[in-house]
Amino acid sequence: MPLHGASPLDLQPAARASVAVARPRLPAADAILPYLRQIDEARWYSNFGPLVCALEERLGDRFATPASVVTTVNATQAITLGLQAMDLEPGAHVILPAWTFVATAHAVIQAGLKPWFVDVDPATWMLDPWAVASLVRRHRHDIAAVIPVCAFGAMPDLDAWNAFRADTGIPVLVDAAAAFDTLSDARLPAVVSLHATKVLGLGEGGFLATEDAAYALRVRQLTTYGFQDSRESQVPATNAKLSEYAAAVGLAALDGWPGDRLRFMRTAQMLRIAMIGQRQVHFQPGWGSDWITSVCTVALPEGSTDRVAAALRQADIDTRRWWGEGCHRSPAFAGCRQEPLPNTERLAASTLGLPFSIDMDGGEIARIAHALDTALAAG
Numbered sequence: 589m590p591l592h593g594a595s596p597l598d599l600q601p602a603a604r605a606s607v608a609v610a611r612p613r614l615p616a617a618d619a620i621l622p623y624l625r626q627i628d629e630a631r632w633y634s635n636f637g638p639l640v641c642a643l644e645e646r647l648g649d650r651f652a653t654p655a656s657v658v659t660t661v662n663a664t665q666a667i668t669l670g671l672q673a674m675d676l677e678p679g680a681h682v683i684l685p686a687w688t689f690v691a692t693a694h695a696v697i698q699a700g701l702k703p704w705f706v707d708v709d710p711a712t713w714m715l716d717p718w719a720v721a722s723l724v725r726r727h728r729h730d731i732a733a734v735i736p737v738c739a740f741g742a743m744p745d746l747d748a749w750n751a752f753r754a755d756t757g758i759p760v761l762v763d764a765a766a767a768f769d770t771l772s773d774a775r776l777p778a779v780v781s782l783h784a785t786k787v788l789g790l791g792e793g794g795f796l797a798t799e800d801a802a803y804a805l806r807v808r809q810l811t812t813y814g815f816q817d818s819r820e821s822q823v824p825a826t827n828a829k830l831s832e833y834a835a836a837v838g839l840a841a842l843d844g845w846p847g848d849r850l851r852f853m854r855t856a857q858m859l860r861i862a863m864i865g866q867r868q869v870h871f872q873p874g875w876g877s878d879w880i881t882s883v884c885t886v887a888l889p890e891g892s893t894d895r896v897a898a899a900l901r902q903a904d905i906d907t908r909r910w911w912g913e914g915c916h917r918s919p920a921f922a923g924c925r926q927e928p929l930p931n932t933e934r935l936a937a938s939t940l941g942l943p944f945s946i947d948m949d950g951g952e953i954a955r956i957a958h959a960l961d962t963a964l965a966a967g
């Protein structure tokens with residue numbers, strides 16, 4: 589619903605009120621209620637109950653070829669357990685992009701491994717499989733696995749990453765946290781976040797999808813104390829299971845997804861229309877037309893991020909540097925191995941998360957476009 593009384597296609601600037609960078613909307617209580625009643629009926633609340641099984645099956649159906657889906661309490665846990673299930677040498681290095689959210693690196697460390705930050709391609713904002721292959725040629729014995737990260741929901745070249753795995757023998761785990769919409773290929777194991785801030789959110793949650801059923805079983809075992817077919821713990825593990833209540837929200841969210849996807853797309857298109865002619869703002873290729881995600885990260889003139897963010901703040905418009913200065917800059921990862929990172933540094937200084945939500949109205953969009961025009965003209 590429009591928030592300021594404007595029609596969704598009315599691009600008149602809205603009355604001044606702050607525009608939030610994100611305004612997540614999860615399924616309404618009425619949509620969840622039928623599933624909650626099923627929980628009441630079954631009196632099954634966790635430990636792979638009927639709703640978690642149904643959610644995993646429906647998520648699996650989204651893939652082009654049969655995929656096993658393992659739900660988890662969040663995507664960070666899914667990445668951690670996905671790495672652990674690969675049986676890598678403890679303390680070995682895992683290649684990941686510096687241009688990612690801190691969760692990717694935390695998961696590597698939680699899995700008993702070491703992050704090795706590598707630069708991204710300036711056009712895709714993601715790891716370049718050919719550049720990583722060249723690194724592998726120089727350091728074959730130092731690299732245990734690679735985590736390509738889907739930049740804000742964009743999909744990397746999965747054929748190229750499959751070829752990389754086949755050529756090098758190095759396992760690849762795709763961090764597709766924001767790529768619920770774009771991920772339909774589970775040849776490589778991939779992890780999606782179902783956090784409230786994602787396009788399909790259930791509060792906290794995530795899943796790993798893979799075509800390798802045996803690997804999925806190992807990940808599953810790690811989510812449930814190392815149990816498999818008995819109550820004897822077979823391997824060191826944790827508890828990362830999703831509850832039936834979380835699955836109820838997930839199922840309701842999936843019911844609403846076709847309509848919600850269109851609503852996200854419509855808002856994205858309005859934002860694009862409002863900025864037609866603004867040649868200094870670049871959306872991610874395909875964003876809002878081929879695929880959608882819950883954030884709008886745009887590329888601005890080099891070095892202008894802070895200045896533009898400050899100008900928008902003056903206009904009561906909230907923005908976010910979703911990945912800050914780059915993951916490698918967090919004190920938590922000081923001392924981690926890293927390659928030269930000029931593209932990451934450049935992206936940190938030239939990209940910005942604009943406000944975006946499923947029901948942002950035309951007035952808010954017009955205000956964002958106007959504030960951006962003004963800020964960029966002043967530069």
Ligand SMILES: Cc1ncc(COP(=O)(O)O)c(C=O)c1O
Nearest residue numbers: 662663664689691765781783794
């Ligand atoms: C790239 C990336 N990886 C991992 C995560 C972690 O997801 P979760 O919050 O479900 O643990 C996020 C969260 O936004 C993310 O952006």
